[in-house]
Amino acid sequence: MDTVFVSIFIILAGGTAALFLSSRFVLMQRIMVGATTLGSIAGLHFALTHLLDDGPVATATFAWLHIFDLSFTADSISLFFLLPIFLIPPLALIYSLHYFTDSKKNLRVAVNYFFTAVLIASMPLVVTASNMISFALSWEIMSIASFFLVLFDYQNEEKRKAGYLYLIFVQGGAMFLFAAFALIYRHTGSFDFSAVSSMPDSGKLLVFILALIGFGSKAGLFPLHIWMPSTYSAAPSHLPGIMSGVMAKMGIYGILRIYLLLDAPTSVFGNVVLICGILTGIFGVVYALVRQNIKELLAYSSMENIGIILIGLGIGMLGADEGNQAMAFFGFAGALLHLFNHSVFKSLLFMGAGAIEQQTGTNSIEDLGGLLKKMPVTGKTFLVGSTAISGLPPFAGFISEFLIYYGAFQGVDTHRLSFLLAIFAIISLAVIGGLATAVFTKVMGLTFLGAARTKKVEQAKEVKPSMQWVMILLASVCLFIGLVPAPFIHTAFAGLRDISFVSSYNAQSFLTVVQQISETTMLFVLLILALVMLRQFLYLNKRIRWAGTWGCGFTKPTVRMQYTGASYADDMVNFFKWLTPVTRLYSGITQIFPRRATWHMQSEDTALMNYERALVRPLYSLVYKLRWIQHGNIQLYISYIIVAVIILLVFFL
Amino acid sequence: MIQLTNTLLALTLLSVLLSLGSDRLVSLIKIMTFQGIIVSLIPLTLLFQEHHGEIGAGNVLIFQAMLIIKGILIPWFLFMALKKVKMRREIEPIIGYHASTFAGLFFILMSTFIADRFFQIILNNEHVLLLITAITTLSAGLFLLISRKKAITQVIGYLMMENGIYLLGSTLAKQTHTQYVVEFGVLLDILVAIMIMGIVLHNINSTYDGMDTGDLDSLHDLDSNRSLFHRLKG
Numbered sequence: 084m085d086t087v088f089v090s091i092f093i094i095l096a097g098g099t100a101a102l103f104l105s106s107r108f109v110l111m112q113r114i115m116v117g118a119t120t121l122g123s124i125a126g127l128h129f130a131l132t133h134l135l136d137d138g139p140v141a142t143a144t145f146a147w148l149h150i151f152d153l154s155f156t157a158d159s160i161s162l163f164f165l166l167p168i169f170l171i172p173p174l175a176l177i178y179s180l181h182y183f184t185d186s187k188k189n190l191r192v193a194v195n196y197f198f199t200a201v202l203i204a205s206m207p208l209v210v211t212a213s214n215m216i217s218f219a220l221s222w223e224i225m226s227i228a229s230f231f232l233v234l235f236d237y238q239n240e241e242k243r244k245a246g247y248l249y250l251i252f253v254q255g256g257a258m259f260l261f262a263a264f265a266l267i268y269r270h271t272g273s274f275d276f277s278a279v280s281s282m283p284d285s286g287k288l289l290v291f292i293l294a295l296i297g298f299g300s301k302a303g304l305f306p307l308h309i310w311m312p313s314t315y316s317a318a319p320s321h322l323p324g325i326m327s328g329v330m331a332k333m334g335i336y337g338i339l340r341i342y343l344l345l346d347a348p349t350s351v352f353g354n355v356v357l358i359c360g361i362l363t364g365i366f367g368v369v370y371a372l373v374r375q376n377i378k379e380l381l382a383y384s385s386m387e388n389i390g391i392i393l394i395g396l397g398i399g400m401l402g403a404d405e406g407n408q409a410m411a412f413f414g415f416a417g418a419l420l421h422l423f424n425h426s427v428f429k430s431l432l433f434m435g436a437g438a439i440e441q442q443t444g445t446n447s448i449e450d451l452g453g454l455l456k457k458m459p460v461t462g463k464t465f466l467v468g469s470t471a472i473s474g475l476p477p478f479a480g481f482i483s484e485f486l487i488y489y490g491a492f493q494g495v496d497t498h499r500l501s502f503l504l505a506i507f508a509i510i511s512l513a514v515i516g517g518l519a520t521a522v523f524t525k526v527m528g529l530t531f532l533g534a535a536r537t538k539k540v541e542q543a544k545e546v547k548p549s550m551q552w553v554m555i556l557l558a559s560v561c562l563f564i565g566l567v568p569a570p571f572i573h574t575a576f577a578g579l580r581d582i583s584f585v586s587s588y589n590a591q592s593f594l595t596v597v598q599q600i601s602e603t604t605m606l607f608v609l610l611i612l613a614l615v616m617l618r619q620f621l622y623l624n625k626r627i628r629w630a631g632t633w634g635c636g637f638t639k640p641t642v643r644m645q646y647t648g649a650s651y652a653d654d655m656v657n658f659f660k661w662l663t664p665v666t667r668l669y670s671g672i673t674q675i676f677p678r679r680a681t682w683h684m685q686s687e688d689t690a691l692m693n694y695e696r697a698l699v700r701p702l703y704s705l706v707y708k709l710r711w712i713q714h715g716n717i718q719l720y721i722s723y724i725i726v727a728v729i730i731l732l733v734f735f736l
Numbered sequence: 737m738i739q740l741t742n743t744l745l746a747l748t749l750l751s752v753l754l755s756l757g758s759d760r761l762v763s764l765i766k767i768m769t770f771q772g773i774i775v776s777l778i779p780l781t782l783l784f785q786e787h788h789g790e791i792g793a794g795n796v797l798i799f800q801a802m803l804i805i806k807g808i809l810i811p812w813f814l815f816m817a818l819k820k821v822k823m824r825r826e827i828e829p830i831i832g833y834h835a836s837t838f839a840g841l842f843f844i845l846m847s848t849f850i851a852d853r854f855f856q857i858i859l860n861n862e863h864v865l866l867l868i869t870a871i872t873t874l875s876a877g878l879f880l881l882i883s884r885k886k887a888i889t890q891v892i893g894y895l896m897m898e899n900g901i902y903l904l905g906s907t908l909a910k911q912t913h914t915q916y917v918v919e920f921g922v923l924l925d926i927l928v929a930i931m932i933m934g935i936v937l938h939n940i941n942s943t944y945d946g947m948d949t950g951d952l953d954s955l956h957d958l959d960s961n962r963s964l965f966h967r968l969k970g
Binding site: 717718719721722724725732 | 830850878881882883885890
């Protein structure tokens, strides 16, 4: 455990040093990156060695304020969650070396680095906390630190609003968590996590639902996701990678942890999680389909992936409930592996989006186009990320989704509700995967192919090397997991070691399947390489003529003769219009020689609309009626206090 | 020794009544200085009474600090602030001076009732007078806050409340210096508040042409165009 604390200390020291070195911009950046990298390597080393060795569980306890104990335990699940926590942030910070280039904003960048360090340092504490006090403490530190990260461009009102929305959801979620903890404490009289299972079964369901809402608001569960698009587009581009890729996973960790602690007396837990996962996944991918801003689209795609992870967890819980060890094992393992993979390719994609924004000043795919030629590295790594997130071989996403499918198919021979749910999960996974492919072909096609739609995009150049190398590294991790999945799957299996009801399952037979998958994908990749070489060979010594993209034989093609995001998605959006209401504005063509015609598609997030209709407006009209209380007269305010004190004295003493 | 304590308590009560009835700011600050010194002496007499004259170095240090802050630093800051804004009287109090003095008498009665009713069991009649003085000072401080408009009188109200809290702490705690940590914290808060108030007073004075806190409510948020909802809606 000490190693983790040392690495946290190093990271925090880097962040604090950044505050003091803000006047020396480059030095500050290097120290921050160096400290985080050093600390993260130490942390990764700890997590990997303990995860793969079958050693004793590491623990640590500190007394706090004389009354409370802060205790931390790193069991196998915690250790597995430590991997993305220590892997992604240093890479994101290296990316920030050339992303933060404006040395006039040095103080702001320093503060940003400080809170990034706090955020990174709090996450290992969240996953290792083993009583409610330490968990709540680290959870709050994490939430508050990330709130300050979103406020980087605090002068921009849009972004400030995004920050406030995020804060409302984060603190609202924390309130539900505290309610759950309070219920547990009331039943057990202990803050320790190990006492949770001793509470009576009747209270467990309520605790679980409260915790699911609390953790779900962090993870982006439908309908608690509405902060995600605005928050992820407001933060500087290397941070959504950390926030979506790693911090949102803390919500998943919480759901898994509270499930394991409660020791699930009924099958309701699994069913609820599975249905939540299905809803989150489908809504996420459909919303992603209609968005035209890359970062917002990626935010919704995070929601979709959270859905997939929850489906995995749900299948695991169903399996545990049915006593079907294989189903439980592969469900949980798939969820864990997908969570790791998602943190890799989602941060890759956000970094790609950040690179595009830095070069072109926009993130709207309706304005981009033809970037593959101008930004080859960004384009190719983004392609890798897109393929991986769509769950296609030979990349990472395929392996983890395969595990979840495998787990779900193990559930087909059970009966009743579980059977139906397993089938339903398989179908929704297929729907989500298909639509995700559509979403990312849309992004890839419109952003990187075709021709540039604006001047600014035309002049875009490739980003600086530090950003390129990080993206290349993440893309190769994606490819490597896809080609040689065995060690990663093995690590995910090791993560399940301390879940009692699956630890005895022997997955040797599955590893041979993995071996076959690996060989096939290798063959596939070799085939592609061979075809590329063949093509090069055949084109040798031939004259190659270059022409404009989408020229299509027109004598004067313009960039407006291209597919747009709206037109590409139109058919699919039509199919799902019962999920997401779409308004289309079409000016129509009336004359023989038509004037300028416009067509505009706009979609709303149903959850957001309903919040406004059912929650914000009634609340506001109620609150507005009480406005007279706030009149600005300080003497009367003090009188309020006195009246309150007198009432308390009279009635409660 | 008990006689001395009671004499000091009586003086405190007198100073409370005087401060409620005084209309000149300079005399008000003088009364508060007097009250501060008396109040910080009270625990010392209690200490003598309980430990028969044996006081530790820590106690001496903390009581000295109290005395210096309450008797010298705070009055000094207040006089400085007063000199800066050139204000002599509290004009137009919300509740008049005679009525305030009368209210002060009422507070004494009320405190006697509260002390008798609620704290009889805890205190065994030992420090009942102390408790009465504490509650009276506390409520008189609150009363000053409500009934006066000038920012400087508000600060003095807080100061008097702090004196009350200090006495209340002395009543309920055994007299050792570790028990005074909370009171000391409150005192430091007040000290800082007074220092800041000196600056704020000056600014209010130059912005609003007077140091009436009533003018400050033009800063509040009732304007419907600027409400939270509209800001969230954008």
